[in-house]
Amino acid sequence: MNIIGLISFAVVGSFKALREGLDLFGITVLGIMTALGGGITRDLLVNHIPNALKSFTDFSFALFGVWLAVVFYRIFKRDISNRFFILIPDAIGLSAFTTTGALIAHDAGVSFFGIVILATLTGIGGGMISDILLGKIPNVLKDDFYASCAIIGAVGFYVTVSSGFGINTASVVCASLVLMIRIMAILYNWKLPRFS
Amino acid sequence: MNIIGLISFAVVGSFKALREGLDLFGITVLGIMTALGGGITRDLLVNHIPNALKSFTDFSFALFGVWLAVVFYRIFKRDISNRFFILIPDAIGLSAFTTTGALIAHDAGVSFFGIVILATLTGIGGGMISDILLGKIPNVLKDDFYASCAIIGAVGFYVTVSSGFGINTASVVCASLVLMIRIMAILYNWKLPRFS
């Protein structure tokens, strides 16, 4: 699930860069940061050297996603980042990343809010960073029902652990909640309220 | 003073998000980051796990500020973030945050410049992050006499400590300087020079 997430996040990020006309370095940075940025930020916050800098594989999967996006774009000249066959692996990635974030936050001994923030940030941080790099308001802040899925999953993780279950059970609860709610949000086009 | 700061910073940040038409998640993120972002960045720089992730109370006060702003906005349909009764608690927050930053920087054993940077960043970092999230040039960089109050307070802290006084005295000097100068800057509409 993590690998699917890395690749699909990198594909989505690379397409963002392609849409904006960035050069090859920009496309690579956007793709990689979308895939790895959430985890890197989370590792910084819990005072670890980011795993993405130590592991060879995470980075390779992200680069593979960048390559996939560029090749696809050159052949078909078409942006597919909003299509169903990207949204589903993206939802799997959100689910995997949120769960990893909740586990690492739990190990770091942070508060309830700390777990929710770190889990959500692991899931959505990469996309936010790539939007900021493009000088845009991060899309998760204004639209869609995306971060909310991660928040609900993280709360589920916390409640399960607090109820005396092990972290394996809590991880399954978190991952399932995020994935199911995200897929429902896609199918039914859920939105959060705005006030203006 | 710290609690007043957390709440008023969160109110100001939430109003920024409301003005931009962000959704409920965006409003919450902007409010919380304005209140906690400066302290989180400072903790990262001195290699601590951010206190905001470990403490339950800071986050709760920030959420309360978000709630206040949303309720106020729904009832009165009016942005009050530039009114006097927000500017004063905001100045109290700037003063409290700058002082906390100076104390933590002093403990971390950084240089004179390090103390000034970390103290100022604790005071203004949250507002800068929320402006960046909205794709804007942080307001403190182009306008107003806001960061300068924090810098003067931090210099006051350093001079007091270097003169052989204790850190309690230095904290009082720092907090009073920031608060007094900020209030004078509001009353007399002070600005820094521009060159263009």
Added chain:
Amino acid sequence: MNIIGLISFAVVGSFKALREGLDLFGITVLGIMTALGGGITRDLLVNHIPNALKSFTDFSFALFGVWLAVVFYRIFKRDISNRFFILIPDAIGLSAFTTTGALIAHDAGVSFFGIVILATLTGIGGGMISDILLGKIPNVLKDDFYASCAIIGAVGFYVTVSSGFGINTASVVCASLVLMIRIMAILYNWKLPRFS
């Protein structure tokens, strides 16, 4: 070389701020962040308290660069950040910063990709941060042959170390590669491919 880099990066950053009409605080922040931001981000990622906060000299050189830019701008009313006599010291800075980044990354025991990221980030991070603070897409992501020089230098560093040479040799290889390639990129106006 490092000192030349700090001063010329600060000059370039201050001119960016002057062009946008920021006030004195904004100009100072942009200049300092352009000079020190890459190193600070790298230190965060390898879990050190940033050297720029502990050292007095780095900060002083950056401030000197800010002062130079402001004085020059006031006297000549002209932006010189794209002229040859700025581009060359800027290239020297890129070379010095990339090499420092590669050395620190090597000490931190990160992977091949980790070395390339940290070395490149040390070289280009400050400029990226200052572009983000101005609400712009970082220039290195869309234009020019700038980050690529740092990447090639970092790869040279890794290959030299992996071939059994010492880190001193590797540093010389890295610094020379970055400087030579960057100067050729300036002279021949190299660009990376775009796909749109």
